[in-house]
Amino acid sequence: MEKFNFKNIKRKAGKLFENRLQAARVLEVRYWEPSTLIEVDLHMPFADIAKWDEVPYIKFKVDDLTFRDYTPSGWDAETSTCTIYIDAAHKGAGSTWARQLETGDTVSYLKIGSTYHKPVATSAVVALGDESSMGHLLALQKMVLPNTRFSGGLVIDNEHHRRLFHEYFWSPLEPVARRDNFGHHSLMEWVLQQHYSIENTVFYLAGNNIMVTQLRKMLRQQGYPSGQIKVQGFWS
Numbered sequence: 001m002e003k004f005n006f007k008n009i010k011r012k013a014g015k016l017f018e019n020r021l022q023a024a025r026v027l028e029v030r031y032w033e034p035s036t037l038i039e040v041d042l043h044m045p046f047a048d049i050a051k052w053d054e055v056p057y058i059k060f061k062v063d064d065l066t067f068r069d070y071t072p073s074g075w076d077a078e079t080s081t082c083t084i085y086i087d088a089a090h091k092g093a094g095s096t097w098a099r100q101l102e103t104g105d106t107v108s109y110l111k112i113g114s115t116y117h118k119p120v121a122t123s124a125v126v127a128l129g130d131e132s133s134m135g136h137l138l139a140l141q142k143m144v145l146p147n148t149r150f151s152g153g154l155v156i157d158n159e160h161h162r163r164l165f166h167e168y169f170w171s172p173l174e175p176v177a178r179r180d181n182f183g184h185h186s187l188m189e190w191v192l193q194q195h196y197s198i199e200n201t202v203f204y205l206a207g208n209n210i211m212v213t214q215l216r217k218m219l220r221q222q223g224y225p226s227g228q229i230k231v232q233g234f235w236s
């Protein structure tokens with residue numbers, strides 16, 4: 001009889017996941033100097049990209065039995081390609097994986113899921129996030145409906161990265177300097193300066209969990225109903 005121990009369970013679990021993995025090819029890797037923000041173009045021949053009508057996420061295998069979610073921002077169903085942005089300024093399995101990616105590599109992912117974020121038909125959509133949700137906010141921008149005013153703030157610590165954001169994208173999203181650890185105070189200050197109306201403004205919050213939870217609380221205190229605040233927490 002096979003010995004029942006933790007190593008065996010791990011091996012079996014690994015096998016179970018391995019059978020479900022799909023492959024994608026790294027087309028290009030670009031580093032935003034200083035290289036803590038990594039932009040990766042992927043070819044995903046097995047993904048049904050034409051069906052992405054809510055902001056998706058891809059669960060990548062970043063190490064043995066270790067998975068992390070990253071968000072495709074721009075995508076093209078015809079060529080089965082997309083781009084992800086990885087905030088790799090900290091130490092972690094995901095950022096280590098991202099830092100060693102090279103053109104031509106094959107990466108594995110377990111699944112593609114939905115965050116259920118999709119801009120609603122309203123006059124103003126406001127997206128708020130941090131470096132890790134840059135892809136998410138850009139994906140929202142791509143989906144926004146005609147006649148909707150799209151705007152938002154993206155808290156970015158590095159001054160050069162804030163400049164690059166303006167240089168690289170045509171986007172009404174505004175890079176906001178980070179003045180607090182998780183970014184919610186900086187973003188709330190920015191929101192108050194915009195004088196958004198309570199009616200018809202729908203907020204989409206994505207990024208680190210503390211920022212998302214605290215921002216939601218602050219917006220509720222300003223009188224925005226909970227139905228007008230959509231949240232997606234990433235990490236804490």
Ligand SMILES: Cc1cc2nc3c(=O)[nH]c(=O)nc-3n(C[C@H](O)[C@H](O)[C@H](O)COP(=O)(O)OP(=O)(O)OC[C@H]3O[C@@H](n4cnc5c(N)ncnc54)[C@H](O)[C@@H]3O)c2cc1C
Pocket residue numbers: 057068069070071072084085086087088089090091092093094095096115131132133134135136233234235236
């Ligand atoms: C639906 C979804 C979509 C996501 N999309 C993206 C995306 O497009 N881009 C992206 O970068 N991340 C994204 N994330 C977050 C990502 O999945 C990982 O949680 C994150 O990259 C941290 O993983 P790690 O292994 O590097 O660090 P971990 O090992 O999980 O954490 C190590 C330490 O670093 C801290 N930490 C983790 N992330 C950060 C960070 N960004 N900045 C500072 N400290 C951090 C943690 O608090 C912890 O103390 C998404 C998460 C979800 C749930």
